[in-house]
Amino acid sequence: MPVVIPYVPSTITVHMGAPSQWAENVTVSFPDYVKNVASSEIYPTWEPAAIRANVLAIISFALNRVYTEFYPSQGYDFHITATTAYDQKFIRGRSFFENISQVVDEIFNDYIRRQGFVEPLSAKFCNGTTSTCDGLSQWGSQGLAEEGYNSMEILRYYYGDDIELVVDAPIQNVVESYPGTPLRLGSVGQEVVVLQVMINRISQNYPAIPKISPVVGAFDEDTEASVKEFQRIFNLVPDGVVGKATWYKMVYLYVGVSQLSELISQGQTFFGVEFQFPGTLREGDTGSEVRVLQYMLALLAEFDNAMQPLQVDGVFGPATTQAVRRYQGQVGLAADGVVGVDTWNSLYRHFVMADQYLRRDMAQFPRSATQAVPAAMMEVGSGAVGYENTARLGQYPGYKLRLGQTDQREAVQV
Amino acid sequence: MANEGRLKVRVYTSQAELPVEGATVVVTQSGKAGKYTLLSVQISDSSGLVRPIEISTPASNESTSPNQNGAAFALCNVWAEHPGYAMLQVEGVQIFPGVETLQDMELIPLAEGQSSLQQRDIRQMTAQAL
Numbered sequence: 320m321p322v323v324i325p326y327v328p329s330t331i332t333v334h335m336g337a338p339s340q341w342a343e344n345v346t347v348s349f350p351d352y353v354k355n356v357a358s359s360e361i362y363p364t365w366e367p368a369a370i371r372a373n374v375l376a377i378i379s380f381a382l383n384r385v386y387t388e389f390y391p392s393q394g395y396d397f398h399i400t401a402t403t404a405y406d407q408k409f410i411r412g413r414s415f416f417e418n419i420s421q422v423v424d425e426i427f428n429d430y431i432r433r434q435g436f437v438e439p440l441s442a443k444f445c446n447g448t449t450s451t452c453d454g455l456s457q458w459g460s461q462g463l464a465e466e467g468y469n470s471m472e473i474l475r476y477y478y479g480d481d482i483e484l485v486v487d488a489p490i491q492n493v494v495e496s497y498p499g500t501p502l503r504l505g506s507v508g509q510e511v512v513v514l515q516v517m518i519n520r521i522s523q524n525y526p527a528i529p530k531i532s533p534v535v536g537a538f539d540e541d542t543e544a545s546v547k548e549f550q551r552i553f554n555l556v557p558d559g560v561v562g563k564a565t566w567y568k569m570v571y572l573y574v575g576v577s578q579l580s581e582l583i584s585q586g587q588t589f590f591g592v593e594f595q596f597p598g599t600l601r602e603g604d605t606g607s608e609v610r611v612l613q614y615m616l617a618l619l620a621e622f623d624n625a626m627q628p629l630q631v632d633g634v635f636g637p638a639t640t641q642a643v644r645r646y647q648g649q650v651g652l653a654a655d656g657v658v659g660v661d662t663w664n665s666l667y668r669h670f671v672m673a674d675q676y677l678r679r680d681m682a683q684f685p686r687s688a689t690q691a692v693p694a695a696m697m698e699v700g701s702g703a704v705g706y707e708n709t710a711r712l713g714q715y716p717g718y719k720l721r722l723g724q725t726d727q728r729e730a731v732q733v
Numbered sequence: 734m735a736n737e738g739r740l741k742v743r744v745y746t747s748q749a750e751l752p753v754e755g756a757t758v759v760v761t762q763s764g765k766a767g768k769y770t771l772l773s774v775q776i777s778d779s780s781g782l783v784r785p786i787e788i789s790t791p792a793s794n795e796s797t798s799p800n801q802n803g804a805a806f807a808l809c810n811v812w813a814e815h816p817g818y819a820m821l822q823v824e825g826v827q828i829f830p831g832v833e834t835l836q837d838m839e840l841i842p843l844a845e846g847q848s849s850l851q852q853r854d855i856r857q858m859t860a861q862a863l
Contacts, residue, residue: 360861362796362805363832403862413858414826417741417833446863448799457863458799465797 325386325439325485327428328493333409334397338390344397345411349490350427353378354415357423359408360444361457363416366464372473373444374422375484376455377407379430382439382488387580388496392571398493429486431474436586440482442474443582453582454478478582496570502561506538507671514538514561517573518545524576525552537671600658604635612658615670616642622673625649738790738806738828744781744813744838752781753840756815760786763810772809785833793830799863805829806860813838820849825858 331352336342347355356377361370384390384399384406391398401409430439447456455477463473474482498510515534522528528548531541543559550557553568561569577585597608610633620626620642626649627642640656647654650665658666740760744753756777761769775783788807796805807828814820818840826836843852 359859362829362861362863364793364796364829366797408862410858412821412823412837412839412856414740414823414834414836416829417835420835448863450862461797 325382325430325437325488326494327382327488327490328385328398329490330493331381331385331399332397334390334395334400335409335411336400337402338393338395338400338405343411345409349381350423352381352409353427354420354423355409355413356381356407357419358415359410359413361419361461363419365461367418367422368468368470368473369461369464370419370422371426371470372455372460372464373457374419374426375429375431375470375474376442376444378427379432379439379442380407380444382430383441383580385493386438387574388567388570389574389580391495392567392574394567426486428488428490429484430488431478431482431484433479433584433586434481434483436584438579438584438587439485440478441580441582441584442478444477497563497566501563502538502566504538504540504543504559507668508536511538511542512536514546514566514569515542517569518542518549520577521549521569521572525549527552535671535674537674596660596663599660600635600663602635602637602640602656605633607633609633609635609639612643612663612666613639615666616646619646619666619669619673623649736790736792736830737787738830739833740786740788740809740811740826740828741833741835742777742783742786742811742813742838743835744777744783744815744840746818746840746842752779753777753813753815753818754779754781756781756813756818756838756840758783758838759812759814760788761810761812762788762808769810777813788828790828790830796829805863811836811838813840814849815840816849818842818849820853822853822855823858824855825860827858827860 328349330346331349332344332346333352334342334344353374357370357374360377361373363370381399389398390400399409400406401411431442432438432440443452443454444457445452445454447458447460455474459477460473463476464470468476471484496513502510502514512534515531515536518528519530519532519534522530522545529541529545531545546561546565547557547559549555549569550559550565553572555565555568574580577587579585579587597611600608600612610631612635613629613631613633616626616639617629617631620628626645627638629638629642643658643662644654644656646666647656647662650669652662652665742758742760744756744758745751746753754777758773758775758777759771760773761771764770772788773783773786777783788809790807791804795801795803809826809828810822810824811826812820812822819842821838821840823836823838826834828834841854843849
């Protein structure tokens, strides 16, 4: 789950037995793995469309195992097993069939997923005669291909009309989702977004864990409290620091509660990507990326008179350009009014910090959620709350504070 | 040409797939009462390859629809042996009509003093669960 974009691993490690049993681990290149499984599962004399459909199901299932870190998150040192009771059949050193091999070489980085979901479909299958299941029937696919169905029509027949083909997925070495260093109070970034999303989803099934809202990628006190509760429930050292053990326990539970590795998955939607650098933005651009940019600028402008207040409307007009120029001038970047990667990342850092401090305050931030929050962030976080509850004590109260002021709030702050 | 399949064998060593030249590649078929039929004996060339072998198979309709009584494919055994490597025997290699089967034989080098005929690796292939 936690790697946002699924990828094709350059190699895959296969366990030659049941997960908890001792057996050999074999590491092979991903295309060789798919050729082996396809040759072990179906007959090469079948219709080309049936072979293609089965190969796509095999690829998607294997990529789902890699993407969800199904076995690594349980502490195993392999990605998939060779046992049909758990995964799909792999026979070490077996022969490949030449026609299957050609199909695999052509499409080994394509897979299927449900529309709107990120994760590769956990495309289960069975032979359709001696065993039947909800997924694809191998003999059935051959029958449909003989009737003239093409490979996508066959897959839709078994997995539903809402599946789509993803082609040319990126190929890279196997990566661990764990960021490499422990996340703790004060950490900022994408990994923290992932962490917060996982905690929020897990807390639906474990209500004792407090939800974190909003999810912006800053490891604040609320996040720490939720992490500690998580660690307490799952018998980890409750230190509020997310090291490898805590991280993978979370991945394991997240994949479990959202059924990501099941055919009936609740689905992984894209999340958090709104705050990633979306590509260079300049005057004339429109869309949700511009909204995010304007929101960050507007929030910072609340605290800095040198910056320009700004309407969050999703249109990069002259006002936005001017605001960007002001910001660039202030932080010492070339004031060209174009948001490149340097400007974006600088803005993001300032924004997250400001946002984090704001939420420590207790008063309400009277900003309408629909205006301020990009739609995608609302569904990512915890429902309709959005930033409505963002605390605003640090904001200039609108009148001067002077000697003898009695209002508790401002006096205390000053 | 009808009801024949083709077997290609490639002999190599290590993950870098270095070809093993001069390996003896034997292809047999198990017959009745434990007898073997010899189909081919060849020496691998400088690319680790031998000439493709044609093997007769059941008709293609045996493997394209379920509930057939006959066998869906022919089986054969491939052995590869070269001094200095453990002998590899792969049993149950499937041959389908009109399909080319590629059998990779990865030989594992032996330590000094070990004989390739004593150190052998036998692999039994199982059929599809169809």
